[in-house]
Amino acid sequence: MVTKIVIKKNQYRDSVFLMVINERARSLLGIEEIAVMMGTDNNKDIMGKVGFSGSEIDSATANDIIICIKGKSEEMIKNALAQIEEMLTRKPCPEELEDVYKTLESTIRERPETNFAIISVPGQFAARETRKALKHGLNVLLFSDNVPIEEEIEMKKLATKLDRIVMGPDCGTAIINHVPLAFANAIASGHIGLIAAAGTGLQEVVSLIDRAGQGVSQAIGTGGRDLSDKVGGLSMLKGLEILDEDEEIEIIVLISKPPGPSTMKKILKRVSKSPKRVIINFLGIDPELISSSGVMAARTLEETAFLAVATLKGEPYQPKNFSLSEVDLKRILKEETQRMAPNQKFIRGLYSGGTLCDEAMIILKDSVGEVYSNIPLIPELRLTDLSKGQKHSCIDLGDDYFTRGRPHPMISPETRNRYIMGEAEDPEVAVLLLDIVLGYGAHMDMAGALTKSIKAAKSKAEDRGGYLAVVTSVCGTMGDPQDFSSQVKKLKEVGALVMPSNAQATRFAALVSTRGRNRV
Amino acid sequence: MVKKADRSKRGRPFFGEELVVVNIGIKPFYEDLKTQKVKVAHVDWEPPAGGDEEMVALLDKIL
Numbered sequence: 230m231v232t233k234i235v236i237k238k239n240q241y242r243d244s245v246f247l248m249v250i251n252e253r254a255r256s257l258l259g260i261e262e263i264a265v266m267m268g269t270d271n272n273k274d275i276m277g278k279v280g281f282s283g284s285e286i287d288s289a290t291a292n293d294i295i296i297c298i299k300g301k302s303e304e305m306i307k308n309a310l311a312q313i314e315e316m317l318t319r320k321p322c323p324e325e326l327e328d329v330y331k332t333l334e335s336t337i338r339e340r341p342e343t344n345f346a347i348i349s350v351p352g353q354f355a356a357r358e359t360r361k362a363l364k365h366g367l368n369v370l371l372f373s374d375n376v377p378i379e380e381e382i383e384m385k386k387l388a389t390k391l392d393r394i395v396m397g398p399d400c401g402t403a404i405i406n407h408v409p410l411a412f413a414n415a416i417a418s419g420h421i422g423l424i425a426a427a428g429t430g431l432q433e434v435v436s437l438i439d440r441a442g443q444g445v446s447q448a449i450g451t452g453g454r455d456l457s458d459k460v461g462g463l464s465m466l467k468g469l470e471i472l473d474e475d476e477e478i479e480i481i482v483l484i485s486k487p488p489g490p491s492t493m494k495k496i497l498k499r500v501s502k503s504p505k506r507v508i509i510n511f512l513g514i515d516p517e518l519i520s521s522s523g524v525m526a527a528r529t530l531e532e533t534a535f536l537a538v539a540t541l542k543g544e545p546y547q548p549k550n551f552s553l554s555e556v557d558l559k560r561i562l563k564e565e566t567q568r569m570a571p572n573q574k575f576i577r578g579l580y581s582g583g584t585l586c587d588e589a590m591i592i593l594k595d596s597v598g599e600v601y602s603n604i605p606l607i608p609e610l611r612l613t614d615l616s617k618g619q620k621h622s623c624i625d626l627g628d629d630y631f632t633r634g635r636p637h638p639m640i641s642p643e644t645r646n647r648y649i650m651g652e653a654e655d656p657e658v659a660v661l662l663l664d665i666v667l668g669y670g671a672h673m674d675m676a677g678a679l680t681k682s683i684k685a686a687k688s689k690a691e692d693r694g695g696y697l698a699v700v701t702s703v704c705g706t707m708g709d710p711q712d713f714s715s716q717v718k719k720l721k722e723v724g725a726l727v728m729p730s731n732a733q734a735t736r737f738a739a740l741v742s743t744r745g746r747n748r749v
Numbered sequence: 750m751v752k753k754a755d756r757s758k759r760g761r762p763f764f765g766e767e768l769v770v771v772n773i774g775i776k777p778f779y780e781d782l783k784t785q786k787v788k789v790a791h792v793d794w795e796p797p798a799g800g801d802e803e804m805v806a807l808l809d810k811i812l
Binding site for chain 2 (some may be wrong): 239241243244246267290291292328329330331332336337339342343344345347348349350351353354357358362367368372373374394403406408409410411447471473474475595669719721
């Protein structure tokens with residue numbers, strides 16, 4: 230085995246660009262391990278963990294590309310390096326050049342009408358760029374992660390002082406003035422506005438609103454830490470002010486994982502003064518605690534969306550566990566369980582969306598009991614071995630552990646395909662529970678990319694004399710670039726069930742695993 | 750230069766009549782907005798001072 234390390238000085242490339250190069254180079258003949266990354270401290274840690282270290286790596290800066298390759302021979306490494314070099318030097322198309330600038334300052338000089346910044350630079354530079362954008366009068370979506378919480382607080386305080394908003398850090402999705410930003414779905418315009426500290430929670434709710442025939446004109450992301458007591462909900466409070474004043478918005482929806490106790494009080498006090506009708510889903514928090522403040526509370530993301538739609542239309546809302554009729558539900562349940570072996574009883578959720586994974590665990594807790602996870606509801610249920618599930622479990626494959634130096638499961642099917650095949654080896658698994666998240670930024674055919682492993686996993690269970698149920702939901706809309714209908718069709722063609730929401734998919738998975746004994 | 754928001758409390762939408770975006774960092778975000786015909790510019794960002802964080806802190810103090 231031969232290892233080669235090459236440093237390319239002063240050649241910055243963004244992380245997504247380098248991720249694509251990593252993926253392509255990994256499949257080259259004779260290459261065992263590869264890391265093509267900028268020389269940030271975080272990246273050096275990742276390289277160390279996969280066995281690349283040395284003084285050349287130590288001395289590289291955040292402006293240098295580090296190429297580490299382990300391969301079978303000198304010749305194979307030489308070939309791979311030549312191909313990487315070619316990918317790195319791809320020139321932009323001429324039509325791109327007129328929109329491309331070197332700095333924020335030069336952009337503002339040429340385009341003074343600029344009013345919004347999307348910032349996705351490495352974490353240690355994020356606050357610097359955000360401060361500059363705010364001082365130029367821009368609102369900011371800050372996609373970058375690895376930003377210290379002290380810097381988050383400082384940026385948000387500056388934004389409040391300047392009457393601006395910082396969405397993030399670690400904000401992956403938003404819809405502003407009807408425009409989907411970063412990882413977001415194509416949604417019809419309408420009179421519902423959202424503020425969410427939960428990315429795929431926001432995507433699920435806006436997609437369900439769209440598919441129910443209504444629309445959203447603003448969906449403000451805040452970043453996952455905004456409602457911690459340290460940050461105190463600075464972005465959510467600013468968002469409330471914005472939506473309160475927005476004449477187009479009639480209903481305001483708030484979504485978050487459980488906030489810090491004092492921040493929750495602060496938010497509930499603030500919404501009680503809103504002139505708009507407000508619906509809150511703080512995942513896992515008793516709805517009674519919220520509705521006692523005089524606002525509407527929802528338990529699931531689906532309920533949140535449908536309650537918003539019904540309220541907007543002035544109709545009563547009656548929550549339903551399933552859209553399917555009782556007869557159809559029984560028939561499908563029988564089809565999915567009759568060929569199962571008696572020892573097949575566990576649910577294994579393999580998620581690309583963190584909030585969807587959270588929601589599944591909250592629903593399953595009441596129907597099948599303890600659910601193990603890498604993001605557990607209580608610390609005692611933390612998975613100790615992250616290479617596979619145990620008993621009932623839901624794994625968030627988009628968590629940092631899986632995405633350090635690797636593409637997110639919304640962009641690449643690689644990690645999830647591996648886990649699907651791994652779970653299929655376990656004869657006690659009854660159901661695989663999956664989310665498919667569509668929208669801008671996401672993989673263009675995730676359903677298609679998972680079908681091979683779904684089919685193979687089902688065959689494996691059949692070879693053992695059992696049957697593996699695969700229950701899915703597709704988070705997206707007809708307007709998304711991937712085409713919602715064709716994604717659903719591809720999943721159904723390989724025998725996967727496609728439920729209308731993550732909540733329904735989870736409830737159905739619980740029914741299958743208990744053979745219909747539990748009707749939560 | 751610090752620009753205080755000039756929006757009046759009533760009338761002018763917070764995010765402006767039309768979103769005009771600058772994308773700093775990951776290029777596909779710019780490309781997706783371009784596809785949607787949103788007014789967008791892209792900053793081909795590089796770490797300041799060659800990525801030397803101490804130098805960046807020093808520059809920020811001076812400038």
